[in-house]
Amino acid sequence: MFKQLSPAQLDPILSLSLAFREDARADKVDLGIGVYRNTQGETPIMLAVQKAQQQLLAEQTTKAYVGLAGDEVFNQSMMDLLLTGTSAHSRSAAVQTPGASGALRMLADLMHIAQPDTTVWLTNPSYVNHKPVMEAAGLKVKFYPYFDTATKQVNSQAMLAEIAKAGPKDVVLLHGCCHNPTGADITFSDWQAITELANKNGFLPFVDIAYQGFGDGLAKDAAGLQHLADNVEEMIIATSCSKNFGLYRERTGAAIIVSDSLKEAQKAKGRILNLARSTYTMPPDHGAAVVAKILQDEALTKDWKAELLTMNQRLLNLRSGLVKAIQAVGSNEFDFIEKHKGMFSVTGLSPEQIGRLRDEFAIYAVADGRVNIAGLQEQKIDYLANALVTVSR
């Protein structure tokens, strides 16, 4: 049956991770895959997660099934984290999913059932898996202008002009914060403008938020999403605990539906549960149980927020340190790195220049020019600054 298949297409980012592992050079630097790293270059288990795991281990008496929606305390906690203080909170429902990836797919499947000829509009460029996941669910995909390769910022005017053409059969996918891959975020006034357009023209807003706490802090990173949620009748959210709880491999996330009433939100939730049943049935429990424990416990929440803030601060310091080091080599070409949010920046380097970084400097970055700032260690800042300036000349 399978011999007729053509070989798989590799994920460019995951393949890069494999290539990095196999590189024997001692001074290699991994700026590829989007995982947070500390000053030692490790992706540690957060302290609050360690404590919550110990408590769970001591308390857990069964591994029996939880249910299609996963852990409802976790689901409530995810809605609290994103929507507390909004009018949308009381007309929302959440389903625990295997990562935000699972949420993206469940929401895509739901849209396909509700409206098979939906087109999902993605930022140009967007997270590598957005297009494949939407298309796998049978949805059409188009890209709207987003990143201005000259300024390395969002071209708001071009973006809004295009989004203004989206109508009732369209879904506009927005990155909640810390845009992947560019690092360039939309402003609050862009969020306001998009909200107005959604109400005027009837498209459905879809927010993917995978880095809450990595930009300007937990609250500010959700401000745009909250404005939208407060002011539209319907919106959908995919959220992730991979980065801000460091739970990557535990596959922890949620799909959230905001509707005009709790009844409608719960109906949509019910349909997602049907979809989950025919896909993976139930999400893995451990990561969600850990997150629920942390967010239901004041002391653990405090620990978690403090460590997340340290991680956020490290990213900010790396950004400013790198820009200073590049300036010291005599270039202002990369000043935009300090304006970007989260882990990523698109540098504007060509695939050839990214190839030179790898071949001549053992620095691994994604071929589209994306670097993961968190992969940088303080003692490598000058090395990277010199390499960036060398290949860009």
Ligand code: PLP
């Ligand atoms: N959405 C975006 C924008 C991402 O960058 C990622 C990255 O991992 C995901 C979704 C998927 O996250 P998860 O690990 O929760 O599936």
Ligand code: TYF
């Ligand atoms: O963009 C990134 O690097 C992260 C991790 O297929 C990731 O979002 C990368 C590729 C992939 C899944 C996750």
